[in-house]
Amino acid sequence: MNFRDNSLISVWNKIQRGERLSLDDGLTMYKTRDLLSLGKMAHFVQQQKSGDAVYFVLNQKIEHTNICVLSCKFCDFATKKGRPDAYEMTTVEILSKLTPDIHEVHITGGMPPDWPWERYLDIVRTIHDKFPNTDVKAFTAVEIDFFHKKFKIPIEEVLRQLQEAGLRTMPGGGAEVFSERVRKLLFPQKIGAKGWFQVHKAAHKLGIPTNSTLLYGHIETLEERLMHMIRLREAQDETGGFLTFIPLAFQPGDTGIKPKNQFTSAIDDLKTIAISRLMLDNFPHIKAYWVMLTEEVASVALNFGADDMDGTVGGEKIAHDAGAISPMTLAKDQLVKIIKDAGKIPVERDAYYNPLNLYAENVIGKIPYLNSVPFYSHFEKRQFRMLPVAPRRMGMLSEKGQIDAGLFSLMDFISQEETLEMMGWCIATRDQVKSVMLFSNEGWRDLDGKTIGITDDTATSVILLKVLLEKKYGVRARFERLHAGVNDYTKFDAVLLIGDEALRCNKTGLNGFELVFDLAKEWYDWQKLPFVFAVWAMKKSLDELTKEELKKILSNALAKSEERLASVGELHGRQIGLAAEATREYLEGFNYRLGEREREAMGRFRELIEELEPTKTAKEN
């Protein structure tokens, strides 16, 4: 990269080595006039994390009341009971705002003095019952803390009851700026950083993933913004429960904090998006919230580190009451167009960021695990776009014809053999795998009748586990799907993890489980064969030229990677806590070409699956 500002070079070196950025690095980036280099650095990291994907969700905001016991200076939305602008929505009124196509409902509002606890639970429960396909994302940490204090229920119990009623995830609001100085001046009655983190960490422990925000562009300093990011990064190291970070550009409105029309500058917005992408190295997503940024800035932000555009956002009031100039809602087609114009894949998602639909052509599915790096690190993209996606989800998208080629989970390939053809490459183990692991409190035979939590990512490993349990050990267990992101594992007798998460836990152990089994090793000891977890395949319907081109690209990519297997995975390995030597050893444990033994192993596996009791297929699991 060519830098106009040489002070960015040391930051860039750190980024390339996968090293963590410091407060000083953050200040260097904020102070630079070399905006485009900053954007390119953030885009580099964005590509590593989410390839060409930009996520959006069909969502609706419900702000159930604007009556609030607090009086925060920056908020133009809240009012007091009895005032002419005060409103309160009944559950029936809330339901009338929803339609079955909405995938996420985002509920936040004021904190009224007189609502009973049951009213909040009723809102969540009724939405969950009447709209089972709509994920409920509800209540900020400030509201959870309010429920805890008002109804004298411990925070964990507030969250547990909401989760039982149907709460899936939590929004990131109420964080404002984690600075006591700013809090005292602008929102002295609100919980500070300590209370906010306490709620989010409790949610993560229960398996409720959450979002996070930063309100910027008012009276905070650059150091305060960066310290805010650093504190989020530390919490994420601890729990891994944050899904996305949303910088919220301050809308001055009639707050009196800034002149009415003095919005943040596009340069400040883009810098904040880019810097957050670079500082928050352990966050999967960065959201360009178009409601506060405007569509124009949000669209540029998609090349400055953001990979998430929130959604259609019907019914938003908080920002618009404070003078936001963006439209009240965006149609799905408009969002798709903005994302396409930025050169990305529009990915419609659910609340856990599982992809539901893609609106692009030429999409290559990328397994985002370390073992697949040799295929992708030198993949010459040309007209293709890359979607990092968990194996099972890739299979689901391919079933809808939305993936042109990719490294498919073996079970998905088998069930889609009519439309897919193999390309000759695979992920096959020699003996052990180290990244398809069963963490258990019971030996194999004692798992009979027990409940096993199954990662949402797997399509093949879950069937391998079933084959091992039933055919090798003669027992049957009950499988329960985990959702993407954090989960509460303590309620299971065993948990099946795959990919980088399994690799990481294989090294550190998984809290609460004493035994660890490597599924490929179990298979090898039994069958004396390798195990093929995934195969490269492409749509049969692609034209012959494209097929040839794809094969050539893959063949070149693998040849280049194999020349220096030790270094291709080094950065990825370091990011999941593996030293270079361990990464090399791990990658050398795979065979990437389909040979005779691999074909024999696939045949044997297919025979065994056919002998299984015809209870559950990979999909039903």
Ligand code: V47
């Ligand atoms: O916490 C209040 C902010 C937040 C103003 O989690 C203002 O996906 C700008 O958190 N100007 C609520 N911001 C909104 C929020 C949010 C939005 C979109 C997505 C998600 C998510 C979360 O709005 C509050 C506060 O920080 N806010 N007043 C204002 N005048």
